Every structure is written in C-alpha cells, then in structure tokens.
Amino acid sequence: SNTLIMSEALAQRWGLNPGSEIRLQMNDHIQSFKIAGIIDPGDQRVRQGLEDVVLLDIAAAQEALGMVGRISRIDLIATEEQIQAIEARLPAGSQIDPASEQHSTLEQLTNAFELNLQALSLLGLVVGMFLIYNTTTFTVLQRRHILGIFRTLGATSRQIFLMILLESGMIGILGSLLGVGVGWILGRGALQLVSQTINDLYFVLNVTTVSFNAFSLVKGLGAGILASLLAAAGPAWEASRVPEVVALQRSDIESRARTWIPGLALVGVALACLGAILLLLIRTSLVASFVGLFLILIGLALIVPLSMTLFAHWARPLLARLFGPVGRMAVGTILRSMSRTSVAVSALMVSLSVAIGVGVMISSFRGTVEHWLDLTLQADIYVSVPNQGGARPNASLDPAFAQRLGELTGVMDVETVRTVQVQSDKGEALLLAVDTQRERAADLYRYASGSAHEVWSQVQQGALIVSEPFAYRNQIPASGGELRLNTDRGEQDFKIVGIYYDYTSERGTVLMSRATYERFYDDRTISSIALHLQPDADLNTVIGNVRAILTGSGLQAQANRSLREQALEIFDRTFLITSALRILAVLVAFIGVISALMALQVERAREFATMQALGLSQRGLWLLTSLETGMIGLVSGLLAMPTGAILAVVLIYVINLRSFGWTISMALDPWVFLSSVLTAVAAALLAGVYPA
Structure with a gap:
C-alpha cells in the first residue's frame, strides 16, 4: 500500500500529521503516499539517524522505484566464518563491504x-x-x-x-x-x-x-x-x-631592533626555502603542504623589516623633493620605530597576501570552470531529476522518455547518460555510461593515448577514460593502465585510454560507452537526457514541448544557459565560507594595524606639541602623520602583492591539486592586487586621522 512512516522531526519540519498525504519524486514519476504513523525514537543518535528518512514496506518501495524483485543491499550482523560462507555464495556483481568502510x-x-x-x-x-x-x-x-x-x-x-x-x-x-x-x-x-x-x-x-x-x-x-x-x-x-x-x-629597543633586521631577514629566507623544500619533497601529504605554506608566509613576514628599511631609504629623497623637510621627517620616523611598525606591517601584509592568494585562486578556478562548461555543455536542452546535491543518487529514468523526446519537431540528436556507483579495484567509483556519437573536444583531455578521435573510437570499442581527480587519487599514470570493475558479469578489466578534465566531483568519475555498459550490466535505465536542436529550431518552442511530455513526471528540463548558470551558482556558493574567513582575517589585521599605528602616533603627542611650538602648522602635522601612515600602508600593500602571488601559486598548483585533484589555469586579476594596496593605504591613513 502507498503508506509510509517518518520521524517526528521530519514531520514537524514539513508540517505533516498522521493521515496527511505527501508527494515524493520516485525516479521518473511523482507518487502520493499517506502517512501511516510518526515515530520518535528515545535514543538521540537514532533520532538523528532517522531525521531525513521515510520508511516504506519493501514491496511498496520496490514497486514505486521500479525495482520489483530487486533490492539495494542487505545489512548483516555476522561472524567472520559466516561472512566467508556468504561470500562463497554471492552472485556475480555482488560483494560484502564492512559498514565502517562506508x-x-x-x-x-x-x-x-x-x-x-x-x-x-x-x-x-x-x-x-x-x-x-x-x-x-x-x-x-x-x-x-x-x-x-x-x-x-x-x-x-x-x-x-x-x-x-x-x-x-x-x-x-x-x-x-x-x-x-x-x-x-x-x-x-x-x-x-x-x-x-x-x-x-x-x-x-x-x-x-x-x-x-x-x-x-x-x-x-x-x-x-x-x-x-x-x-x-x-x-x-x-x-x-x-x-x-x-x-x-x-631608544634602546629601537637600536637593538635595527641590529636584528639583517638576521631576521636571513631567518626569513631560510624558513621560506624550508617551506618550499617541504612542498617539493613531500608530494602526497596535505598537512605537510599547509606546513610548508605557513613556513613560506612566516619567512616572508620576517623579511618585512629589511624591505621597509630599503624602501624608506629609497623613498627619502623622493619625499624630500616633493614635501620638503616634512617628507624627510616622515621617513626618519618610520626608521626610528621599526620595532613597532614592522610588526604591524607584517600582520597586514600576511592577511592581505592571503586575501590576494585566495582571491586569485577563486577567480582562476572560476575561469577554468567556465571554460570547462563551455566545452562540456554542448547540447541545447538537458532533462534530469531535480538537483539532489552531492549525493548523486542513481536516479532511474525510463529510456522511453529519450525516444519520445527525440521524435519532437526541432530535435536533431539525443544523448543519454547513466550514472551509477560501482565497485572497482581502486574503491568505489562513479560510472558514467554515455550514449552519444559526438566526440569529446580535444581540450577536455589532460592526457590521451592518441588524438581525440582515436581515444573516442577506443571508448566505443570498450575502453575507459577516467577523470583527473580519479587518476590523481588512484595514481593512474598518464600512459593509462587498467581498471577492474565489479560488473553483473563478474570482475572485468578495462583499459584506460585517457584522462579528462572534470570538475563535477573530487571523488572522480569513470566514463564508458553505453554499448559497453549494456554488455556487462543488466541495467537498461538512464539518468539524464541531452537534446541537440536543429539550427533553425526555436529553443523556447521545443523546451515547451519537452516540458509538456514531462508533465507529471517531476523531471526538469533546462536550457544550456540555465544549467550553466546553476553550475556557477553552486561554485560561488561553495566559496562563500572561504571568502568570509578571508575577509575576517583581513578585518582583524585592519583593526590591528589601525590600533598599532594610532598607539604609535598617540605616544608621540609630546613630540607633535614640540613641533607645533617650533612652527609646524596644523596642516603640516596632518601631512606628516598622513605621509608616515600612508607610506606604512603602501609598503604593506606592495609587499602583499608578490607574497600573494606566491601564495596563489602554492594554493593552485599544490594545495588544490592535493586536496581535490583538479588542474586550475592560473589567471591574475589586476583588481585583486590593486584592492590590496588600496585596503592597506586606507587602513594606515585612518590610523593617522585621530592623532593628527
């Protein structure tokens, strides 16, 4: 019967009660169910486990999901001897996995x-x-x-x-x-x-x-x-x-601080080199990569006092020519207070370099994904189950949908994809069975055993291509190799003939032709459909006809542009928390440098009073403090630019690759660098407003 049971938490979230009706997406159709009961387990862990679960009679579930006579899995509590006995009787395509493995x-x-x-x-x-x-x-x-x-x-x-x-x-x-x-x-x-x-x-x-x-x-x-x-x-x-x-x-601490500057710079260079060596030697550990990155950042921060000193000596003649004695005094003040200003500059430089590095990484990543989407999304209309997020469920659609859609006026070609989770000798893999005669663009391949045409011909004959993350995580060489899949015909070895760029999943994907899939698997359903329209076809008319056919199925039809925008929306949403943390780090440094420079200026209140008594006007005092703080901010921003560029290189070519296995094309956005300088100068100038 079409009845189900759900948890009290889920019922409250949806505003449902016993006897209420609920409509659920069941693969390629929507089905109504009546709530027979609501449960509230006493155990908190059980309650959390059932929070997003609805319980159906297994026969009703099989019928609703089109799985009559089939089940997804069997959960067992068994001894080692019992497990061995069961393994000996398993049919082809089945295996036993420990619950802890999932x-x-x-x-x-x-x-x-x-x-x-x-x-x-x-x-x-x-x-x-x-x-x-x-x-x-x-x-x-x-x-x-x-x-x-x-x-x-x-x-x-x-x-x-x-x-x-x-x-x-x-x-x-x-x-x-x-x-x-x-x-x-x-x-x-x-x-x-x-x-x-x-x-x-x-x-x-x-x-x-x-x-x-x-x-x-x-x-x-x-x-x-x-x-x-x-x-x-x-x-x-x-x-x-x-x-x-x-x-x-x-004045003693300032004289001592000046003697430390060369030594700190040497230590900084040593730490930065140590960090770089760590990145080069330990190629698999993500923790070691972050340690190396931190060493590089700290090392570059220790070089700041020497950089400030050199910049001040270089700027002194220029400021003296532009602003006279006030310009010379501003440089002298910075050189006399290195113990305090250099640390504030280092803090601001580090935070701004992080903002630059992360900003360049995100903008480069987005540009790479946009280019990849342009190469990948070649069809005009895409049909699939509504987005379910990263779970990537094995939604099953009736192939008859593809046949009916292919008969519509204006449709030139139909492609289908079947997405399933399979077991391999490398662990669980996401398998894509593609039914298309269109070759993948050559730019989509990271490595290929021949031309794009030759690779696709081999795929049609039974070979595989794997995504870059899958190859990276499983150490598959550029020359290819073999992958053993657990199929409905037992374990089968497949030749890998190419590695392609893919940014849909860091877990990685494996791609084979539909003909190969049907040779080794009994499944005949599909997961999504792509429609290529004739050159003179009207997109709005065709997509309207497609949606008419899909009425009542719960399936969605999206135009190419809509799907592309949705993908980029997910991308932008992914980096929201990263951007928030980046802004927070900059804000901490922003406040810190303001307080540090304000304290330095307030400390010099008697010195300012003496200057005014000797004839320095209020305008001159404003100019002096603005030059001092502005130059400190300018140095912070300028030093943050190369440091941020180094950080971006490490993030893109080391951290990202080892975290997710993706290749990103680095693109330098001038605004990211310019904004860091403007932020640093603004923070420093604000610090000089109150004392002046």
Whole structure:
C-alpha cells in the first residue's frame, strides 16, 4: 500500500500529521503516499539517524522505484566464518563491504574540505599573533621607565619575564573566552553555508542543531592562550635581558631592533626555502603542504623589516623633493620605530597576501570552470531529476522518455547518460555510461593515448577514460593502465585510454560507452537526457514541448544557459565560507594595524606639541602623520602583492591539486592586487586621522 512512516522531526519540519498525504519524486514519476504513523525514537543518535528518512514496506518501495524483485543491499550482523560462507555464495556483481568502510569513505570525502577551512582559520590566528606581539612590545615600551626602576630595586630578569608573560596570558585567557563565544555565534551563522557546500559537493546533509563538545572548547582556549604566550615571549624576553641602566632609555629597543633586521631577514629566507623544500619533497601529504605554506608566509613576514628599511631609504629623497623637510621627517620616523611598525606591517601584509592568494585562486578556478562548461555543455536542452546535491543518487529514468523526446519537431540528436556507483579495484567509483556519437573536444583531455578521435573510437570499442581527480587519487599514470570493475558479469578489466578534465566531483568519475555498459550490466535505465536542436529550431518552442511530455513526471528540463548558470551558482556558493574567513582575517589585521599605528602616533603627542611650538602648522602635522601612515600602508600593500602571488601559486598548483585533484589555469586579476594596496593605504591613513 502507498503508506509510509517518518520521524517526528521530519514531520514537524514539513508540517505533516498522521493521515496527511505527501508527494515524493520516485525516479521518473511523482507518487502520493499517506502517512501511516510518526515515530520518535528515545535514543538521540537514532533520532538523528532517522531525521531525513521515510520508511516504506519493501514491496511498496520496490514497486514505486521500479525495482520489483530487486533490492539495494542487505545489512548483516555476522561472524567472520559466516561472512566467508556468504561470500562463497554471492552472485556475480555482488560483494560484502564492512559498514565502517562506508563511514570511512564519507569521512575521507570531507577531510580535505575541513582541513582547508581549518588552515584558513589558523591564518587569522597567525595574524592575531603578530598583533599580540606588537601590543606587548608597545606596553613594554610604555613601561620602560617603570621596568627600569623594578630592576634597580632588585627585580630579577626571570621575574620581569614572568610578569609580562603572565599579563599576556591573562589577556589571552580573556580574549580566548571571548573568541570561543564569538566563534559559537559565527559558527551558527556559518552552519548553513558549510552544510549547503557539503550538500552540493558530497552528500545530502541536514543539520538542525549545533553541537559543541568539550574538546572544541579546550582546543579553542588552548590555541588562543598558547598563541598569546608565544607572541608575548619575544617582548618579555627582550625586556628581561636589558641591563638596569639601559632599561631607563626608551631608544634602546629601537637600536637593538635595527641590529636584528639583517638576521631576521636571513631567518626569513631560510624558513621560506624550508617551506618550499617541504612542498617539493613531500608530494602526497596535505598537512605537510599547509606546513610548508605557513613556513613560506612566516619567512616572508620576517623579511618585512629589511624591505621597509630599503624602501624608506629609497623613498627619502623622493619625499624630500616633493614635501620638503616634512617628507624627510616622515621617513626618519618610520626608521626610528621599526620595532613597532614592522610588526604591524607584517600582520597586514600576511592577511592581505592571503586575501590576494585566495582571491586569485577563486577567480582562476572560476575561469577554468567556465571554460570547462563551455566545452562540456554542448547540447541545447538537458532533462534530469531535480538537483539532489552531492549525493548523486542513481536516479532511474525510463529510456522511453529519450525516444519520445527525440521524435519532437526541432530535435536533431539525443544523448543519454547513466550514472551509477560501482565497485572497482581502486574503491568505489562513479560510472558514467554515455550514449552519444559526438566526440569529446580535444581540450577536455589532460592526457590521451592518441588524438581525440582515436581515444573516442577506443571508448566505443570498450575502453575507459577516467577523470583527473580519479587518476590523481588512484595514481593512474598518464600512459593509462587498467581498471577492474565489479560488473553483473563478474570482475572485468578495462583499459584506460585517457584522462579528462572534470570538475563535477573530487571523488572522480569513470566514463564508458553505453554499448559497453549494456554488455556487462543488466541495467537498461538512464539518468539524464541531452537534446541537440536543429539550427533553425526555436529553443523556447521545443523546451515547451519537452516540458509538456514531462508533465507529471517531476523531471526538469533546462536550457544550456540555465544549467550553466546553476553550475556557477553552486561554485560561488561553495566559496562563500572561504571568502568570509578571508575577509575576517583581513578585518582583524585592519583593526590591528589601525590600533598599532594610532598607539604609535598617540605616544608621540609630546613630540607633535614640540613641533607645533617650533612652527609646524596644523596642516603640516596632518601631512606628516598622513605621509608616515600612508607610506606604512603602501609598503604593506606592495609587499602583499608578490607574497600573494606566491601564495596563489602554492594554493593552485599544490594545495588544490592535493586536496581535490583538479588542474586550475592560473589567471591574475589586476583588481585583486590593486584592492590590496588600496585596503592597506586606507587602513594606515585612518590610523593617522585621530592623532593628527
């Protein structure tokens, strides 16, 4: 009978009650069902497991899904001996898989996505460490006189070090607690973005509650406190090592900082080279790739003080000619305050370089996908089950639909695709059985054992081509090889004759001809239909006739442009959370550099008063502070440009490839680089408004 049972959570979400009717898409038709009952399991885990599940009698389900006499799987609780006995009696095309294997497969799918988000989040923490270092240095400078008195009264270096470190630790605890709370709020806001991305790319996921375990709390607090202590250790150590008499001299730390600049640059070059070596030597580990990327970023950040010094010496004659003594004074101020300004510049440079790198990666990726869509979507109209997201269900359509659509006036050619999950010697694979005589464009092949025509001829004769992600994950060489598939005729070996670009799934796909599929599989259904129209056919008229045939089936017909726009919409939605984290990192640095430069300007209030007493006008003071802060911002933006370009190269050709197996054509968008310079200069100029 057409009745079903559903969970209470699902019924409440849809506003249904026992006795209500619901219409469900059952492959190529819509069927009405009556709700016979609503269940509410007492166990929370069972309740979550049934949250998106409807239960039907197996006979009713088989009839509704066109699977009379067939089932999808059998779940067993059995001993090892029983499993071996069952395996010996399995028919061809069937196999036993541990339940844990399915969970492991789903977990592996999202690991790279999760790791990328965590790495981008940690970049915000790294930027914060620069700002903590800068703030601690500023507070030490402000209390230089008091610390000197402590030393003359008998305070030891260890006591001074622990005092400053304890202060930073307490501030770190407060900041971490606040960060965990704000993170909880932001996490709830980002939940829909992340779950939608998982739905689009991996599998259907419905999240109705936000879980927050103790480990997440400890991890967040621990990371924040540890970052605070590590960032404050340098200024605390410096303050504790200064002799008593020197501690009373405010200029000492600046002279010491200038002596460190060459050494820091050498350490920075060494770290950047170490990161590059790590990227080149360890070619499979994604974690090692991110470690190498972080080393490169930190190394380049340590070169900032030397770069600032060289830039200031180069700019001094130019500013002196343009603005006279005020221009020379602005450069001198920057050179005299390197211990504070260089750290703020480093923080802003790192965050802006991340924004540039991620921005270039996203724009390059989008351009690559657009070009790929132009090559792939050659038909005029596409017919399929409404989009179900990343789950990629094996929707089954009656081949009669393709025959009826092919008879419509204006239709020149019909193509069909059957999409099924199959088992191979490389693990689970998404198999595409394509019924078409049209060859794939040569530009769609990454590697091919001959011309595009020769490759397609071999596919028609029984060979396979695999997608780039599938080849990368399974280490299939460019020369091809063989793939063993578990078919309805038993295990069969197929020759791989090409590797093609495909951005629909990071899991990868395997493509064979429809004739080959029907030779080894009993399935005769299709999953989607593509229609090529005659040159003089009217698209709107034909698509209207197509939809008339599909009335009542629940199937959708989309024009080429509509499907292309939908694909790009999914792409843009996928990177929303990435863009949000990127903006957050820039915002942290933006606020940090404003506060750091404002503190520096406020510290010089007496110096400004002296200048005005000696005849410097208010306009001159505005010009002085604007030149100082503007030049700091300009240096940040200029240094962020090459750093961002390096980061983009690593993201595109290393991180992305190892995460998803996709090849991206790098394209440099000038606006991405220009906006970084404008952002840096704007942040720095804002910092000089209040003091001036």
